[in-house]
Amino acid sequence: MRPRRTFAALALCGLVLLATACGKVSSPPVKGPEADRLPVYAVAEGFELPASPTWRTAESRGHLVVGVKDDQPYLGEKDPGTGIYSGFDIEIAKMMSASLGFAPRTIEFKTIASANRETALKNGQVDIYVGTYTINAPRKRQVGFAGPYYVAGQRLLVRADETGIHGPQDLAGKTVCSAAGSTPLQRIQENYPETRAVAYDTYSVCVDKLLTLQVDAVTTDDTILLGYAAKDPDELRVVGKAFSQEPYGIGVPRSDHALRFALDDALAANERNGNRKKAYEATLGLSGVPAPKPPPIDRYPAS
Numbered sequence: 001m002r003p004r005r006t007f008a009a010l011a012l013c014g015l016v017l018l019a020t021a022c023g024k025v026s027s028p029p030v031k032g033p034e035a036d037r038l039p040v041y042a043v044a045e046g047f048e049l050p051a052s053p054t055w056r057t058a059e060s061r062g063h064l065v066v067g068v069k070d071d072q073p074y075l076g077e078k079d080p081g082t083g084i085y086s087g088f089d090i091e092i093a094k095m096m097s098a099s100l101g102f103a104p105r106t107i108e109f110k111t112i113a114s115a116n117r118e119t120a121l122k123n124g125q126v127d128i129y130v131g132t133y134t135i136n137a138p139r140k141r142q143v144g145f146a147g148p149y150y151v152a153g154q155r156l157l158v159r160a161d162e163t164g165i166h167g168p169q170d171l172a173g174k175t176v177c178s179a180a181g182s183t184p185l186q187r188i189q190e191n192y193p194e195t196r197a198v199a200y201d202t203y204s205v206c207v208d209k210l211l212t213l214q215v216d217a218v219t220t221d222d223t224i225l226l227g228y229a230a231k232d233p234d235e236l237r238v239v240g241k242a243f244s245q246e247p248y249g250i251g252v253p254r255s256d257h258a259l260r261f262a263l264d265d266a267l268a269a270n271e272r273n274g275n276r277k278k279a280y281e282a283t284l285g286l287s288g289v290p291a292p293k294p295p296p297i298d299r300y301p302a303s
Contacts, residue, residue: 006299016281039275041094047101051258054127055100062104066093067126067251070111071204073227074284076131078111085109088223089248091279092149093130096250099266113201115181118142121251129251132221134183135298144256145249148295149276152221153242154184157228159210160237165217167240171195174216177206184220187244200251203228211235221246226287243265247295257302264297 040223049055068085070078076089094104112120120126123141132152146178156176158165167173172194178185180199189197198215200206206218207228218225222242223234229236250267251259270276271294280291 006277035282037278038091039095039278041098041104041275043098043103044101047099049100049258049262052256052262054102054253054256054259054261057276058100058102058127062102063108064093064097064100064102065108065110065125066097067111067112067117067120067131068093069131069202071202072132072224073231074286075223075227078109079227081263086283088150088220088280088284089130089132091283092250092276093128095270095275095279096128096130096263096266099269100262113181114179115201117181117251121253124253127252128259132224132246133249133251134221134246135249136183139251140254140300142254144252144260144300146252146260146296147246147249147267149250149267150223150248150294151295152223152246152248154187154219154244154246155222155225155242157207157210157218157220157225157236158216158239159213160235161234162237162239168192168195168219168243171217175214176217177209177215178219179203179206182220183246184244188219193240207236223284223287227284228287230287247274247298260301261299264299267297 030184068089069076070085072087075085075087076085078085093107097104097107103301110126112126112129112131117129118139121129135148156165156167164170168188171192173185173196174190175198176197177198177200178188180201185197203218203224206215209215210218222238225238229238250263252263276294277291285291
């Protein structure tokens with residue numbers, strides 16, 4: 001019955017030309033973190049990192065420029081009304097800013113699509129990138145990574161009344177959506193060639209396509225999918241077990257080893273003082289998944 005209800009809702013939207021009246025056929029509404037539970041990050045006084053050209057540039061302008069996502073519930077999401085970013089990745093960015101001597105409130109956030117992350121770091125559009133950025137060998141040939149600070153796994157998001165998809169083994173002949181340039185998209189294309197894979201710049205577009213019956217599933221990291229499902233549990237659910245490991249890191253310019261090592265130190269310090277866990281519980285933890293044990297930091301040598 002649900003597909004007929006959805007088609008009826010779409011028809012009504014077309015008649016009245018009022019898309020805002022049809023909430024079930026577009027992305028779920030923004031839900032921010034529990035602000036009163038978020039940590040307050042103490043800014044490091046007198047911090048200096050002269051060996052880092054990125055830090056010196058940020059110091060001269062007075063703040064960090066951080067690349068992020070803006071459509072990932074509880075991870076990195078921008079409120080269209082206020083322009084405020086929120087989520088676990090945003091909190092990680094704030095921790096790093098404070099540890100590097102910059103007040104978190106001064107951060108300049110820039111939304112950068114998955115396919116453009118390496119270019120943004122190489123061209124100096126952003127100082128660092130914090131946005132479900134999986135560390136892997138091909139990317140490490142282009143940029144550097146601090147962390148990881150979280151390990152996710154690839155899964156599938158389907159409509160709540162879907163009965164035929166329980167995991168990637170059920171995707172033959174199905175249309176599956178993911179973000180252009182993302183690791184999950186590449187994995188589906190390489191490992192499940194009988195799937196019809198389509199790509200868009202953002203996952204929010206994929207979710208729109210799923211809710212309007214234009215694709216059969218959305219695939220990416222379970223952290224992202226759980227956020228969407230938590231916002232619209234009557235229409236969406238996450239299925240199957242994780243079929244990958246996705247270690248999230250903080251992207252930095254490849255040659256700026258001083259900055260990478262300083263961020264590794266900052267991640268470790270914020271784990272010890274409890275900030276990371278508090279930030280998780282007030283953001284991503286709202287999806288119902290308890291805070292996992294943090295992964296060991298990979299302090300790989302300069303090369």
